[in-house]
Amino acid sequence: MKRISILGSTGSIGKNALRVIAANPNRFSVEYLTAGHNADLLIEQALNFQPKTIAIADKKQVAAVQQSLKPYHIEVLDGKQGINEIAAKQDVDLVLNAIVGSAGLEPSYHALQAGNDIALSNKESLVMAGELINRLLKEKNLKLYPVDSEHSAVWQCIAGEKPENIRRIILTGSGGPFRSYPVEQFDQITPAQALKHPTWSMGRKITIDSATLMNKGLEIIEAYWLFHLPPEQMDILIHPQSIIHSMVEFIDGSIKAQLGLPDMKLPIQYALSYPDRLPVSWENTDFASIGTLTFEAPDFAKFPSIQLAYDALKRGGTAPAILNVVNEWAVYAFLEHKIKFTDIPRFVEEALSTLPIKDIPKLADILKAEQAGREFVENKLLK
Amino acid sequence: MKRISILGSTGSIGKNALRVIAANPNRFSVEYLTAGHNADLLIEQALNFQPKTIAIADKKQVAAVQQSLKPYHIEVLDGKQGINEIAAKQDVDLVLNAIVGSAGLEPSYHALQAGNDIALSNKESLVMAGELINRLLKEKNLKLYPVDSEHSAVWQCIAGEKPENIRRIILTGSGGPFRSYPVEQFDQITPAQALKHPTWSMGRKITIDSATLMNKGLEIIEAYWLFHLPPEQMDILIHPQSIIHSMVEFIDGSIKAQLGLPDMKLPIQYALSYPDRLPVSWENTDFASIGTLTFEAPDFAKFPSIQLAYDALKRGGTAPAILNVVNEWAVYAFLEHKIKFTDIPRFVEEALSTLPIKDIPKLADILKAEQAGREFVENKLLK
Numbered sequence: 001m002k003r004i005s006i007l008g009s010t011g012s013i014g015k016n017a018l019r020v021i022a023a024n025p026n027r028f029s030v031e032y033l034t035a036g037h038n039a040d041l042l043i044e045q046a047l048n049f050q051p052k053t054i055a056i057a058d059k060k061q062v063a064a065v066q067q068s069l070k071p072y073h074i075e076v077l078d079g080k081q082g083i084n085e086i087a088a089k090q091d092v093d094l095v096l097n098a099i100v101g102s103a104g105l106e107p108s109y110h111a112l113q114a115g116n117d118i119a120l121s122n123k124e125s126l127v128m129a130g131e132l133i134n135r136l137l138k139e140k141n142l143k144l145y146p147v148d149s150e151h152s153a154v155w156q157c158i159a160g161e162k163p164e165n166i167r168r169i170i171l172t173g174s175g176g177p178f179r180s181y182p183v184e185q186f187d188q189i190t191p192a193q194a195l196k197h198p199t200w201s202m203g204r205k206i207t208i209d210s211a212t213l214m215n216k217g218l219e220i221i222e223a224y225w226l227f228h229l230p231p232e233q234m235d236i237l238i239h240p241q242s243i244i245h246s247m248v249e250f251i252d253g254s255i256k257a258q259l260g261l262p263d264m265k266l267p268i269q270y271a272l273s274y275p276d277r278l279p280v281s282w283e284n285t286d287f288a289s290i291g292t293l294t295f296e297a298p299d300f301a302k303f304p305s306i307q308l309a310y311d312a313l314k315r316g317g318t319a320p321a322i323l324n325v326v327n328e329w330a331v332y333a334f335l336e337h338k339i340k341f342t343d344i345p346r347f348v349e350e351a352l353s354t355l356p357i358k359d360i361p362k363l364a365d366i367l368k369a370e371q372a373g374r375e376f377v378e379n380k381l382l383k
Numbered sequence: 384m385k386r387i388s389i390l391g392s393t394g395s396i397g398k399n400a401l402r403v404i405a406a407n408p409n410r411f412s413v414e415y416l417t418a419g420h421n422a423d424l425l426i427e428q429a430l431n432f433q434p435k436t437i438a439i440a441d442k443k444q445v446a447a448v449q450q451s452l453k454p455y456h457i458e459v460l461d462g463k464q465g466i467n468e469i470a471a472k473q474d475v476d477l478v479l480n481a482i483v484g485s486a487g488l489e490p491s492y493h494a495l496q497a498g499n500d501i502a503l504s505n506k507e508s509l510v511m512a513g514e515l516i517n518r519l520l521k522e523k524n525l526k527l528y529p530v531d532s533e534h535s536a537v538w539q540c541i542a543g544e545k546p547e548n549i550r551r552i553i554l555t556g557s558g559g560p561f562r563s564y565p566v567e568q569f570d571q572i573t574p575a576q577a578l579k580h581p582t583w584s585m586g587r588k589i590t591i592d593s594a595t596l597m598n599k600g601l602e603i604i605e606a607y608w609l610f611h612l613p614p615e616q617m618d619i620l621i622h623p624q625s626i627i628h629s630m631v632e633f634i635d636g637s638i639k640a641q642l643g644l645p646d647m648k649l650p651i652q653y654a655l656s657y658p659d660r661l662p663v664s665w666e667n668t669d670f671a672s673i674g675t676l677t678f679e680a681p682d683f684a685k686f687p688s689i690q691l692a693y694d695a696l697k698r699g700g701t702a703p704a705i706l707n708v709v710n711e712w713a714v715y716a717f718l719e720h721k722i723k724f725t726d727i728p729r730f731v732e733e734a735l736s737t738l739p740i741k742d743i744p745k746l747a748d749i750l751k752a753e754q755a756g757r758e759f760v761e762n763k764l765l766k
Contacts, residue, residue, distance in 0.1 A: 156637060160543020165660040170670070237670050247642070251662040254539060254649055255642040259630070266637055277548040279634040287553070287620050287678040295670040 003092045004272065005032035005051075007083060007107050010041040012203040013098035013121040013147065013264060018045060020269045024278055031092045034083045034107075036099075037061065043068045050074070053089070055082035057103075083107055088114035094272065096147070097122045100205050101328050102321075102370055105129055109363055112136040112144075119271035121147035123222045124328075128321035129366050130225030144226075145271040149200075150219050151226055152267035153246035153258035158227070161250065168233050168249040171219050173298070174199045175238040176211040183302045189341035191334060199242035199262045208331045212344050213298065217309020218327075221320050224313055231313050236306060238296045243285070261285050304345045312352060317359040318369035319352060325373035326351040338381055351376045386475045387655065388415035388434075390466060390490050391482035393424040395586040396504045396530065396647060400479055401428060403652045407661055414475045417466045419486075420444070426451045433457070436472070438465035440486075466490055471497035477655065479530070480505045483588050484711050485704075485753055488512055492746055495519040495527075502654035504530035506605045507711075511704035512749050513608030527609075528654040532583075533602050534609055535650035536628035536641035541610070544633065551616050551632040554602050556681070557582045558621040559594040566685045572724035574717060582625035582645045591714045595727050596681065600692020601710075604703050607696055614696050619689060621679045626668070644668050687728040695735060700742040701752035702735060708756035709734040721764055734759045 004021065008014045014035075021028040030049035035042040039061040046054050046069055055077035056065055062078040069076060077085055080103075087095060087107035095111040096119040097104050104122030111118055112133065120126065126133060137144055146152050150171045158166060177196050178189065194211040195204060202210070209215035216236045223234055237247075245267075247257040260266055261283060269278060300307050305327070312323040330347040333339045339347070355372050358365045387404065391397045397418075404411040413432035418425040422444040429437050429452055438460035439448055445461040452459060460468055463486075470478060470490035478494040479502040480487055487505030494501055495516065503509065509516060520527055529535050533554045541549060560579050561572065577594040578587060585593070592598035599619045606617055620630075628650075630640040643649055644666060652661060683690050688710070695706040713730040716722045722730070738755050741748045 156639060158543075160541075162660075239670075244640075249668070250660050252649060252652060252656075252660040253643055253663050253665060253667065254653065254660070255668055256539060257627075257640045257642055259638040259640055260636055266635060269635060270637065273635075277545075277633050277635040277637070280636050282636060284636065285632070285638055287622075288680040291678060293676045293678075295674060295676075297671040 001026070002028050002094060002272070003031045004028050005086060005089060005092045005095050006030065007034045007087060007095065007097045008036070008099035008104070008122070009033040009045055010035040010038035011098055011100055012201070013268060016265050017096055017098060017268050017272070018049065020265055020272060021049070023280070027278065028272060032086045032089055034086050036103075039065050046074050047072065053077060053086060055086050057083060080106065084110045087111040087116070090114055090116070092116060094119055096272070097125065098147070100203055102128060102325050105366070105370075108133065109136070112140065112142055115140055115142065117143040117145070119145045119147050121268075123148055123218055124324055126225040127218050127221045127324045128370070129361075129363065130221065130320070131360070132363060132366070134225055145274055146222070146226055147267055147271045148219060148222065149262070149264065149267045150246040151223060152270055154223065154227060154248055156258045156270070157246070157248040157256040161248075163228075165250045165252075166227070166229065166248055167251045168235060169223055169227060169229055170235050170237050170247040170249065170255075171216060171223060172237050172239040172242075172244050172246050173213065173216045174210070174240050174242045175296070175298070176213060178211055179238065179240065186302075187340045187342045191337065194334075194341060198240065200264075202264070204335060205328065205331055208334065208344075209327070212305045212341070213303035214305035214309065214327050214345070214348075216298070217306050218324065220309055221313045231310055236298045238298050239293065241290065241293050243290060243293055259285065305348065308345060308348050308352065315352075315357060317357045318361045318365060319357045321361070321366050321369045322351055322355050322357065322373045323348055325370045326377055329374050329377035333377060333381055347377060347380060384409070385411050385477060385655070386414045387411050387477050387479060388469060388472060388475045389413065389479045389481060390417045390470060391419070391480065391487070391505070392416040392428055393418040393421035394481055394483055395584070396481035396651060397479075399647050400481060400651050400655070401432065403648055403655060404432070406663070410661065411655060415469045415472055417469050419482075422448050429457050430455065436460060436469060438469050440466060463489065467493045470494040470499070473497055473499065475499060477502055479655070480508065481530070483586055485511060485708050488749070488753075491516065492519070495523065495525055498523055498525065500526040500528070502528045502530050504651075506531055506601055507707055509605045509608040510601050510707045511753070512744075512746065513604065513703070514743070515746060515749070517608055528657055529605070529609055530650055530654045531602060531605065532645070532647065532650045533629040534606060535653055537606065537610060537631055539641045539653070540629070540631040540639040544631075546611075548633045549610070549612065549631060550634045551618060552606055552610060552612055553618050553620050553630040553632065553638075554599060554606060555620050555622040555625075555627050555629050556596065556599045557593070557623050557625045558679075558681070559596060561594055562621065562623065569685075570723045570725040574720065577717075577724060581623065583647075585647070587718060588711065588714055591717065591727075592710070595688045595724070596686035597688035597692065597710050597728070599681070600689050601707065603692055604696045614693055619681045621681050622676065624673065624676050626673060626676055642668065688731065691728060691731050691735065698740060700740045701744045701748060702740045704744070704749050704752045705734055705738050705740065705756045706731055708753045709760055712757050712760035716760060716764055730760060730763060
């Protein structure tokens with residue numbers, strides 16, 4: 001029985017993780033759950049999975065959650081502190097961090113500090129603090145398993161292979177809803193248009209990142225901290241059908257790919273069940289019916305976020321953290337109709353060229369950069 | 384330094400193997416070479432690679448070869464016996480069996496009996512005597528590495544995976560030159576047409592097998608003896624671009640594929656260098672220029688050889704040996720314009736329903752079945 005805690009259980013990844021766990025009741029137990037604001041769903045999940053303790057970030061809803069769960073002896077914590085406390089609980093085998101955005105960084109840090117292995121869906125943890133997290137993993141001899149479909153694909157492709165034989169990682173991406181959309185009309189793109197992802201069903205933040213292709217950029221930075229290849233050995237390939245989830249090229253020219261239908265349950269389950277694979281009843285991949293897979297090079301001019309991410313990775317220090325947080329708050333501003341679609345990368349570029357960048361950052365430095373990035377976006381919105 | 388002997392060095396695989404070895408002179412040494420009839424090329428190879436001993440099957444050419452190599456102290460053996468003797472030489476690390484057709488079986492047997500690991504391009508060894516060869520591998524604790532691009536792909540995809548987690552093997556095939564050709568005109572297909580393979584450059588025998596799709600059938604039988612999955616867990620998928628070399632599906636629905644340009648040097652090198660991979664300078668796979676990969680189900684009605692192979696595998700005993708040898712001699716008869724393209728599977732079907740099949744065959748039984756199959760084709764040609 002693997003004891004799991006899920007941080008961010010009411011989001012898209014969290015819900016799918018609970019589906020995977022519900023399908024394998026003899027394999028996994030849910031020890032802890034945390035959520036941001038969705039009190040109703042958190043209560044329902046707590047009743048279904050009977051965790052020891054849960055936490056909700058939104059302090060205004062704590063009383064109501066406590067009231068509902070009182071008869072069931074489920075403890076309820078609150079706020080960022082409550083979530084960090086749950087991340088650090090040591091009576092678990094694996095912490096799934098499925099929190100959305102930069103809010104996921106501190107819980108990752110606390111989970112590792114407490115000696116917990118992590119299944120990481122919160123890519124921001126690695127994007128913002130990859131060096132710090134890698135240091136902790138090494139010091140404490142811990143494991144960090146990727147949950148992103150692309151990184152799960154790479155992880156599966158390098159199984160049984162020597163790291164020194166890897167020549168190149170090829171991260172595939174659908175290209176998002178605006179792959180063939182005229183660039184002249186990019187500044188009129190609405191949130192409703194950008195939220196229509198062609199292949200993957202995901203949360204709102206990541207769906208917008210997939211439309212700007214910043215998501216691929218963040219994934220390149222994440223891949224750097226997971227697989228330790230220099231930026232020039234990591235490529236992006238547009239593959240609209242989202243069947244090949246990513247590829248790895250070896251020094252002899254052989255390429256391995258991991259494929260499957262676009263369903264996040266697979267990489268989530270793999271991260272939870274590793275080193276085992278568990279049989280599933282979900283739909284099989286039928287290549288004859290799929291018929292055609294296509295590929296094209298990414299358009300760096302149309303989607304400037306990609307280059308911004310490569311540049312931030314090469315710059316290092318707090319640059320990726322600034323990229324990440326400015327992008328994140330710009331995305332929320334776009335979703336609230338406060339800025340244009342094209343303002344998102346514009347804000348990021350401006351922030352990277354004006355905000356101070358600190359090398360070899362500690363957690364405090366990263367949190368300071370996060371604060372600075374957030375204020376940068378707020379100030380832009382006031383103007 | 385890995386000491387290699389190459390059986391069948393003047394064929395397509397043998398020549399490519401020597402290219403791989405020539406590119407890695409500090410890794411491999413050529414200890415022995417054997418050929419069928421091509422004395423001129425064998426002499427040239429012997430002068431280039433300086434093996435200790437060589438053999439040529441064609442006894443009429445022995446004297447000339449001996450004459451040419453006398454000044455260089457290279458011993459020359461002859462006939463089937465000479466080739467078997469070289470297969471059994473024990474001062475090598477790996478025997479590459481690249482002999483074409485059923486003539487490759489006995490050398491495989493002698494190599495294993497002598498305690499040699501094998502890199503197997505001669506799929507007929509496993510098709511005809513899979514059970515026997517597996518018994519020898521187990522008894523003597525030897526390794527057999529596949530050289531066929533499809534089986535090399537499967538082998539690479541299962542690296543680091545547990546055998547019990549494999550759900551299905553998907554062998555891909557280009558579909559050959561007649562994939563879209565009207566079935567009504569199949570009996571007018573000429574050898575010249577059938578020898579034009581759309582993607583792979585290979586020997587004549589295997590190119591015709593790729594046109595009838597018997598090659599995929601033989602590969603299913605070969606895969607059975609390499610990977611030990613029941614026939615219903617091995618599928619064929621038509622993939623005209625020959626970029627995906629085969630795939631493996633796992634119990635959780637995850638699929639891994641091995642990809643690359645269609646160049647036999649890659650799987651040959653992998654079998655020679657395993658467990659290492661060696662850097663190469665050959666052309667990279669550029670997916671954006673490739674653009675499109677397509678898939679379709681194989682047409683069992685148009686290409687009856689596939690079903691014949693599945694049936695022979697399920698029947699077991701000497702049935703696959705009969706399938707293989709009757710197909711082989713029918714292919715040669717077709718290449719000599721003696722029979723029609725559609726006669727090839729017709730001969731095989733008739734032989735399988737008339738010739739006696741022996742269960743749990745010894746080598747002598749398989750060689751008897753081979754003889755019977757050959758005589759079956761000869762008798763058909765006399766009529």
